[in-house]
Amino acid sequence: xxxxxxxxxxxxxxxxxxxxxxxxxxxxxxxxxxxxxxxxxxxxxxxxxxxxxxxxxxxxxxxxxxxxxxxxxxxxxxxxxxxxxxxxxxxxxxxxxxxxxxxxxxxxxxxxxxxxxxxxxxxxxxxxxxxxxxxxxxxxxxxxxxxxxxxxxxxxxxxxxxxxxxxxxxxxxxxxxxxxxxxxxxxxxxxxxxxx
Numbered sequence: 001x002x003x004x005x006x007x008x009x010x011x012x013x014x015x016x017x018x019x020x021x022x023x024x025x026x027x028x029x030x031x032x033x034x035x036x037x038x039x040x041x042x043x044x045x046x047x048x049x050x051x052x053x054x055x056x057x058x059x060x061x062x063x064x065x066x067x068x069x070x071x072x073x074x075x076x077x078x079x080x081x082x083x084x085x086x087x088x089x090x091x092x093x094x095x096x097x098x099x100x101x102x103x104x105x106x107x108x109x110x111x112x113x114x115x116x117x118x119x120x121x122x123x124x125x126x127x128x129x130x131x132x133x134x135x136x137x138x139x140x141x142x143x144x145x146x147x148x149x150x151x152x153x154x155x156x157x158x159x160x161x162x163x164x165x166x167x168x169x170x171x172x173x174x175x176x177x178x179x180x181x182x183x184x185x186x187x188x189x190x191x192x193x194x195x196x
Contacts, residue, residue, distance in 0.1 A: 002103055002184045002185065002186075002189045002190060002191045003191075004181075004185060005050055006050065007034065007050050007099075010034065010050060010099055010194065013193070015193075015195055015196055016193045016194065018086050018195055021195070022066060024192075025059060025066055025082075025102060026059060026104070026108075027057060027058050027111075027114045027115065028056065028105060028109055028113075028118075028167070029057040029103065029192070030054060030102070030189065031054065031055045031056075031070075031082065031100060031102060031195075032051050032053070032100070032102075032180060032183075032184055033051065033052055033054070033055075033096065033098055033099070034050045034098045034101075035052040035053060035097060035098035036097040036098045037052075037098070039052075039073055040052035040053065047181050049180065049181030050181075051179070051180035051181050052098070052180065053180060054156050054160050054180040054183055054184075055069055055070030055080075055156060056068070056069045056070075056117060056121065056160055057102075058079065058118050058121075065081060066083070067079040067080065067082065068081075068082055068085070069121040070156055071124075071154040071155060071156045071158070071159040072156070076127055077121065077125050077153075077159060078125065079125070082195075085196070086100070086195065086196055096196060098196070099194060099196055100194070100195045100196040101191060101193070101195065102191075102192040102193055102195055103184070103189050103190060104190050104192055105169060105188045105189065106188060106189075109167050109168070109169065113166075113167035113168060117164055117166050117167040118163070119166070120162060120165075120166040121159065121163045124159065124162075127153050155178075157180050157182065157183055158178060160183055161173075161178045161183070169188055171183050171186045171188075
């Protein structure tokens with residue numbers, strides 16, 4: 001289990017250089033974000049956590065890319081290069097405003113199971129977001145209501161949870177709700193290092 005952290009404790013971990021650790025990241029690893037954005041702060045407040053976002057790493061050896069499979073409030077379910085988070089978040093030529101940590105599922109899940117998780121996420125790539133859906137997500141977060149099966153969108157933690165169900169990993173929900181903190185505190189999750 002990754003230990004609960006405060007922002008002050010997280011800042012005690014010096015960031016590792018991405019170009020040094022890039023080769024160690026594997027498909028199925030997790031990325032946790034502690035953002036300094038308005039929506040991030042709302043998520044942190046309602047979940048009583050430093051974490052505001054979580055995504056899954058997909059490493060494509062053929063293209064030499066390390067991507068994050070994520071559900072993002074502006075774009076919905078997508079792949080984003082991890083390097084963009086670290087250098088050019090949302091095309092603004094600045095890194096993500098906040099902290100980013102890499103973590104791993106332990107014991108490591110077999111390669112084929114990780115790809116089942118990613119494959120599920122790929123099937124969700126066309127699910128659109130809109131302003132109304134962001135409002136619904138906020139309401140679900142506030143009232144800790146699970147996502148309805150018919151919904152066409154995911155919170156970031158719901159997407160990660162559904163992906164890992166395909167790989168045989170079930171994260172424990174609290175009050176029928178999963179948050180980035182709930183995934184962070186799961187027995188299967190182990191922190192690797194801070195990236196930002």
